[in-house]
Amino acid sequence: MKAAKTGNEAFAEAMRQINPDVVAAYPITPATEVVQIFSQFVADGLVKTEFVAVESEHSAMSACIGASAAGARAMTGTSSQGLALMWEMLYIAGGLRLPIVMAVVNRALSSPINIHCDHSDSIGARDSGWIQLFSENVQEAYDNIIQAVRIAEHPDVNLPIMATTDGFILSHCLETLDMLSDEDVRSFVGDIPERSTLVKSLREGKPITLGALDLQDYYFEHKRQSAEGMFNAMKVIPEIGKEFAKTFGREYGFFEAYKLADADAAILVMGSTSGTAKDVVDTMRAEGKKVGLVKLRVYRPFPAQMLAQALSGIKALGIMDRAEGMSAVSGPVYPEICAALYDLPGKKPVVQDYIYGLGGRDVSLNDIRYIFDEVLKSAQTGKKAYTLKYVGVRE
Amino acid sequence: MEEKKAAWKELPEGDVLEGGSSLKFKTGNWRTDRPVHIPEKCIHCFICWIACPDGAVKVNAETGKFEEFNYDYCKGCGICAHECPKDAIKMVNEQEVDKK
């Protein structure tokens, strides 16, 4: 069914169709609408969800943790400072293996205060044990959050997951998307699988302790378990993507390779900018330039081997980083791609980093064209010209 | 007590413990001073029973009398001795107890 929705409306509609047991949330621009619209669904009796209006994002995540620990399907949504305020609870959700699903609307972190898009918020949470799915457009955001439920709750994974949209660019812009029927979504997500040790013992009236002090003798084993969930997610994410495709016709993997097969130069990018970049690829292809694109959908777990494989044939690669990693080297995605390519046998692509779009700075076709030209130059010389350039900042 | 430690694949997922596991943990091992009851002074007011953070004071509900300390779990904090209105509990160093 075709519908016109903003990113926030699409997240909220997907949540209505998923009909989670608990939503605990606190409003923050630009994610506010996600839970605000959803709370209207609750008030209208369209869902059976227990909506917990809390006093902060720290409490929102805490309430989701409590609900999820008791076996409920729990969801929330946030942005930027809200995600930052959840920080310690994010790690607890990851460490306790709780499959909480969160809609994150990417927004820059203070200071200076800003409400517009960059990826510093969710990228900052990359080591917290959450799976992260980025979306190019509203359709993908909708499809991602539905798949997120199944990925997170898969018994081999049992990890929390966030699906993201670019703040304002996707969250507040109207797009037509293909919405699934309520019945189809419900049968796709099904019931939350029973976590054996946890829910069963609670149901049998046996008390349990969750999150007990775990010192030198057990902490490491539990961290190893969480890591295994991430390793297993490497298998589960494409499986769920295929199942989704079989039912609904749109397939999702770790990334999309766009006109990459015979490309000399390519750009790797996450989020809404990939749509703009595809347009530039088309224009340059029409001019006979061999350029291509990788749109990274899954940032955690990081599909290093598959990326290396897909990029092995190109001569030069530009990474578009929508966050400043403050490493005095590059943005955060660049070193991970370099590490992935390092294991390739023989000649490796030249890799250069481009930090762009911080705090919602607009990225134009010309900006992307500039990056492609730079990367094409390095493809011709076969030499890295530099590590990092800032694109779109006033010099 | 030598504890067989589980490998990561053997542990229940996500730091879940069965309830009541503290029973297996004899906090009495921590004690340096132990509370010793002096029956002649005791008025059985149960203040020590209320104050003990570890439930290590046993009282008899039928007779309404102080019964004994549970030295498996009494960690020797001395709160009971401090709170007792009749000085009917004295703290004795464990080494002194061992000598006897």
Ligand code: SF4
């Ligand atoms: S507080 Fe002192 S007097 Fe009261 S019951 Fe305990 S030992 Fe006896």
Ligand code: SF4
């Ligand atoms: S010393 Fe402390 S732990 Fe032991 S019985 Fe007295 S109050 Fe309880």
